[in-house]
Amino acid sequence: MVLVSGGLDSATTLALAMREGFSCYALSLDYGQRHGSELLAAEKVCRMLGALDHKTVKLDLTLFGGSALTDASIAVPEKASNGIPVTYVPARNTIMLSLALAWAEVLDARDIYIGVNAVDYSGYPDCRPEYVRAFESMANLATKAGVEGKRLALHAPLIRLAKSEIVKLGTELGVDYSLTVSCYQADSEGRACGRCDSCRLRREGFLSAGLPDPTRYFQD
Amino acid sequence: MVLVSGGLDSATTLALAMREGFSCYALSLDYGQRHGSELLAAEKVCRMLGALDHKTVKLDLTLFGGSALTDASIAVPEKASNGIPVTYVPARNTIMLSLALAWAEVLDARDIYIGVNAVDYSGYPDCRPEYVRAFESMANLATKAGVEGKRLALHAPLIRLAKSEIVKLGTELGVDYSLTVSCYQADSEGRACGRCDSCRLRREGFLSAGLPDPTRYFQD
Secondary structure, three states, rough: EEEOOOOOOHHHHHHHHOOOOOOOEEEEEEEOOOEEEHHHHHHHHHHHOOOEEEEEEEOOHHOOOOOOOOOOOOOOOOOOOOOOOOOOOOOOHHHHHHHHHHHHHHHHOOEEEEOOOOOOOOOOOOHHHHHHHHHHHHHHHOOOOHHOOOOOOOOEEOOOOOHHHHHHHHHOOOHHHHHHHOOOOOOOOEEOOOOOOHHHHHHHHHHHHHOOOOOOEEOO | OEEEEOOHHHHHHHHHHHHHHOOOEEEEEEEEOOOOHHHHHHHHHHHHOOOEEEEEEEOOOHHHHOOOOOOOOOOOOOOOOOOOOOOOOHHHHHHHHHHHHHHHHHHEEEEEEOOOOOOOOOOHHHHHHHHHHHHHHHHHHHHHHHHOOOOOOEEEOOOOOOOOOOHHHHOOEEEEEEEEOOOOOOOOOEEEOOHHHHHHHHHHHHHHHHHOOOOOEEEO
């Protein structure tokens, strides 16, 4: 079970899980994010890499708001900030992992992959290794599998990698990054702004890896 | 933040949280359950007890299936069974608590209430005390509040009570149980079958508490 957002990290994670020999089921969340182009990207990535099935769950997190990604009245920042940025979506990873857990349980899948990253993590609390371990412990108590003594594993293989290492790894694994969308405010065709946090991290990743950046920007 | 399903346990939990002096926000999940009458019951219960706000999140768990409550082709059993029953919805409590966590984080609320019960828990893994503690640990690592050293508490005040004790407690607190719906296959007017697990536990609760059972059954 692999969470696929349509971005660079989750595409690399799916490619890694495939290389490990898993038959992969991919899950995306349509949570009312600012643009739908990342969900379209998720679909393309899953097809390209050969996921067995890909489902998109619809869940309207704009009902709660509280983030620049789920509340249109909060602007996406274009300068680095201290502390937890306004693009943080409260409990988003917990919600996505809970949904992955639900589908995994139905399928009797025991391995869940998420592409979180603690190096370039932008200060999100739910991208830290201690969070990943705590979710795994909880998941093992939450489910039938846990009761029956079968262990569920939560894998976050990118958690300690720099963006440049992720890009190199994915390139080796044959990921076509031109299909992925990382930008917080991409346009409907998936072209990136080049100015938000997520764009900056991505651009620097390709630059420092010495690889060509296939990202399409508005001005292209 | 109180999870309210429209059933007997969560109504009692909301009444308890109100008595503790909390201003309560109530959250329900429309997950594609067999009938909508429990969501209507949740609304009535929140109004009766004076919740500050009540939101219902729509999330279609029939996409995954795997339970008699989310897959119309699996019948609701009318006899007690061994092990985890088919009415168990994979990861449902984890999903509901994740959503409660999201809204709590937006509101800066630090107390989440859930009406799970380990005595009459029908064998659901996500109703056990060790599960509740594990979710709380995870939640404290998942959120801004956790990073800032503010503690989130997950309360499950009914977890060690028998159904009869819950019914007595709620009656003292002024809960009108005629508004609540516990049945797994209630009709559109909220009338109960009287035969499923949930109906049996509820009926025995009133009986053993020596209190009149206000439940409306099909045959009434």
